[in-house]
Amino acid sequence: MTEARSAPRGGQQPCPQCDQDWVHTYRRKDTGALFFMCPECESLWLNQEDVNDPTNLYLSEYMAQYDAVSVWKVIQQVS
Numbered sequence: 001m002t003e004a005r006s007a008p009r010g011g012q013q014p015c016p017q018c019d020q021d022w023v024h025t026y027r028r029k030d031t032g033a034l035f036f037m038c039p040e041c042e043s044l045w046l047n048q049e050d051v052n053d054p055t056n057l058y059l060s061e062y063m064a065q066y067d068a069v070s071v072w073k074v075i076q077q078v079s
């Protein structure tokens with residue numbers, strides 16, 4: 001049941017903004033929409049093919065109707 005943590009899975013890539021973490025796939029529980037985010041710096045992309053490029057979008061802007069604490073209860077990491 002061990003998983004090779006150092007080996008990124010297909011499609012997973014390091015954050016081009018901070019280089020401190022992987023960009024993971026998340027789902028909004030309120031709308032079901034998928035998005036892509038680095039949990040370290042909260043940079044966010046709406047399309048996986050754009051993750052190689054810098055983004056101007058952050059979690060706090062994408063989900064501006066939620067405060068910084070409750071937003072994490074509304075999103076779910078899926079990969």
Ligand SMILES: [Zn+2]
Nearest residue numbers: 015018038041
């Ligand atoms: Zn980052």
